[in-house]
Every structure is written in C-alpha cells, then in structure tokens.
Amino acid sequence: METEKSTARKRADEIKDYRCKNLIAVIEEPNDIRNIGTVIRNVNALGVEKTYIVDSRKALPDGWEEMRERKSLTKPSVSAIKWSFVKRFDSTEDCLDHLQKNRFASVVTSPHVKGKDNRILHETDYTTYTKLAVWFGNESRGISDIAVDRSEFCVSIPMFGMIESLNLGTTSGIVLYEITKQRRAYQMKYKRANRGPNKSSSAGS
Ligand SMILES: C[S@@+](CC[C@H](N)C(=O)[O-])C[C@H]1O[C@@H](n2cnc3c(N)ncnc32)[C@H](O)[C@@H]1O
Numbered sequence: 001m002e003t004e005k006s007t008a009r010k011r012a013d014e015i016k017d018y019r020c021k022n023l024i025a026v027i028e029e030p031n032d033i034r035n036i037g038t039v040i041r042n043v044n045a046l047g048v049e050k051t052y053i054v055d056s057r058k059a060l061p062d063g064w065e066e067m068r069e070r071k072s073l074t075k076p077s078v079s080a081i082k083w084s085f086v087k088r089f090d091s092t093e094d095c096l097d098h099l100q101k102n103r104f105a106s107v108v109t110s111p112h113v114k115g116k117d118n119r120i121l122h123e124t125d126y127t128t129y130t131k132l133a134v135w136f137g138n139e140s141r142g143i144s145d146i147a148v149d150r151s152e153f154c155v156s157i158p159m160f161g162m163i164e165s166l167n168l169g170t171t172s173g174i175v176l177y178e179i180t181k182q183r184r185a186y187q188m189k190y191k192r193a194n195r196g197p198n199k200s201s202s203a204g205s
Contacts, residue, residue: 017191019047020183022131024104025176026052028092028147029138030168036060037076038169039136044080046173046180051086052133054095060088096150105129106151108143109136109175111165117153124155126179127186134179139168 025043030036036053043051053060061067064086068074073081089095099106107126108114126132135151137143142165148154157166157174166174 015047017188018184019049020180020187021049022104023048023179023183024050024052024099024133025172026054026095026099026106026133026135027168027172028054028095028135028144029056029141031139032168033059033072034076035139035168037073037078037081039172040073040077040084040086041080042169042173042176044077044084046176047184048176048180049085051084052095052099053086053088054090054092055088056091058090062088092144092146096147099133100150102131104131104133106133106135106147108147108151108154109134109156109171110143110148110154111156111159112142113156114143114154115148115151119153119155121155121157121175121178124153126182132179132183134175136168136172136175 025039025048027036027039030039030053040051042048060073061070067086067088068082070081077084089098096106129152134155135143135147137147143154155175157171159166165171
C-alpha cells in the first residue's frame with residue numbers, strides 16, 4: 001500500500017510541470033457514460049486541469065467522491081477519474097456563469113459552422129487566453145446555441161469522409177491533444193524565460 005502511494009506520488013511529481021494550468025474540458029449533456037469515461041481518460045492523459053460536465057438530467061452524482069465510486073465511470077476511464085477533478089452543473093447557463101465569474105474564455109467544438117467565428121483546429125492559436133474552457137456537445141444534438149453565443153469561437157476538425165461527425169470521445173482526444181501541445185510549449189517557454197540569466201536585468205528595465 002505504502003509502495004503504491006509512493007509510486008503515485010513520484011509520478012505526480014514528475015508530471016506536475018507538464019500539466020496545463022487553467023485549461024478545462026466541458027462536456028455538455030453527454031448521454032453515454034462510456035463517452036464521459038473516455039473524455040476523462042483523455043483529460044487526465046493529456047494533462048488538462050479539470051473536467052466540467054453539464055448534466056441537467058442529474059444522471060451523475062453531485063460530489064466527486066461519489067463519482068469516483070461509480071463503477072460505470074471508473075471502468076471506461078480506466079480509473080483516471082480517481083486522479084481527476086470533475087465537477088457537474090445543472091445547466092449550461094450555470095456552467096457558463098461559473099466560468100465567466102472565474103474569468104475563463106470558452107471555445108466550442110462542432111463539425112458544423114456555428115456562430116460568427118469558425119476556425120480549423122490546427123490553424124488556431126490557443127495560447128491567447130490565459131484561462132480557457134473547451135466545450136464538447138451532446139452526441140446527437142451537438143453543442144447548444146447558448147454555449148455557441150457565449151463562446152469566443154467555434155473549432156472544427158476537418159472531415160473528409162461520408163459521415164457527419166466524429167464520436168465525442170474521439171473528438172476530445174484530437175482537440176485536447178492540439179490545445180495541450182500548444183499551451184504546454186507556451187508554458188515551458190514562459191517558465192524558461194522567467195528562469196533565464198537575463199531575468200533580473202530585464203525586470204529592472
Ligand atoms: C457526435 S458529435 C454531435 C453531432 C451532432 N449531430 C452535431 O450536430 O454536432 C458530438 C460532439 O463531438 C464534437 N465533434 C464531433 N465531430 C467534430 C468535428 N469534426 N469537429 C469538431 N468537433 C466535433 C462536437 O463537440 C460535437 O458536439
């Protein structure tokens with residue numbers, strides 16, 4: 001038991017600097033518990049700080065301790081939920097208000113053109129907002145109009161097949177990979193610059 005704890009502590013120390021601070025993945029009204037587990041797994045593996053879930057059906061328990069006990073969540077997330085911060089909201093508005101109060105900018109994802117500003121995943125800079133929430137929509141309805149209206153822009157993964165959209169869990173992996181890659185590089189650059197030999201001289205100028 002002690003060894004398991006110290007191995008986990010060691011790993012937590014190793015990955016600490018690589019986690020993306022102030023980055024939240026939001027899943028809006030997911031229907032399929034396996035998709036929730038997959039998103040949480042991707043969030044954990046890619047170093048995203050938190051997962052928020054809009055769950056107006058109240059399908060999930062309120063407290064995260066209780067969520068961590070749910071077999072239906074621990075299994076598809078391969079226990080990632082045990083190491084993740086997950087918070088649920090009763091409505092999209094509640095979640096957006098909470099994010100706004102904490103100065104998070106939201107971006108939404110969709111296979112379709114939504115809102116006024118539409119961007120291609122890999123042609124977009126995700127380092128301009130210090131605090132960023134990335135929204136993923138419901139499996140059949142997609143992202144809501146309210147979330148689109150209150151977001152900065154909508155991101156799409158280009159599609160070249162006959163089907164309309166990618167699966168929610170798959171999308172979260174692709175989108176969060178690109179965003180964490182950019183934000184991690186930015187964090188590292190900023191950190192190095194702050195540690196650099198010229199820090200004291202530039203700070204005085
Ligand atoms: C199965 S899709 C929903 C399809 C739905 N009919 C729609 O109109 O969006 C579930 C979610 O995955 C994300 N998604 C799927 N394909 C995407 C793509 N090509 N680009 C960006 N996001 C995508 C979006 O967040 C979407 O709301």
